[in-house]
Amino acid sequence: MAVERRAKQFAPFAALKGFEDAVREKEIIYEPRRILSEEKKNELDMKLRMLKPGMEILVEFFTGNPSLPGFGRYHTVKGDVAFFDPSVGLRIGDTEIEIRDICEMSGDVFEILEMPC
Template sequence: MDVGRRAKQFAPFAALRGLDETIRQQEIIYEPKRDLSEEKKNELDMKLRILAYGMKIQATYFQKSWKNPLIGQYHTLSGTVEFFDPSVHLRIDDTEIQIQDICDLTGDVFETIEISC
């Protein structure tokens, strides 16, 4: 048997399509959305008032699970503010974040705002 035919018999075979993806999704650890303290809400509100197009910031936000909106994951994203509407959402580079899902904003522009948590 030539080497090419012999190698084919050892090629990977997926008997159950989508099983790998389902297993990977089960490995993701989800958590419920945490409530912010009043101090943290006030600090975030002040930071949102300063926010403007073109600023370089880092945002921590909650991304809901597509299966269950009561649970999700927290992500941190760094980039440039491309769009900001305080009643709708914030767009950093190509990622849109709903205002109610933001839990923290950091960056050089916010250094003057310091409220202890």
């Protein structure tokens, strides 16, 4: 048998195409989207009004799962705001976040709001 043909018999073979991806998808734990209280919505609104590009913040946000409506994962990203438009969303580094998906924002720029009275 020629060397080229012999090498082909040892090539990787996947009997179930996409099986590994399906297993990995099932390993991810999705949780229901949290409903924010009116107080929390007002707090986020005040923080969004203070937000400007260049500020360093930490944002927790929700990304939905298209195959499970109402369920998804929460992510946290920290960095400088590269882009902000209150009608569209914001970008921190390569992460684009829609305003409606934000559930928490913190950072030194918000210290005035976070101090107890």
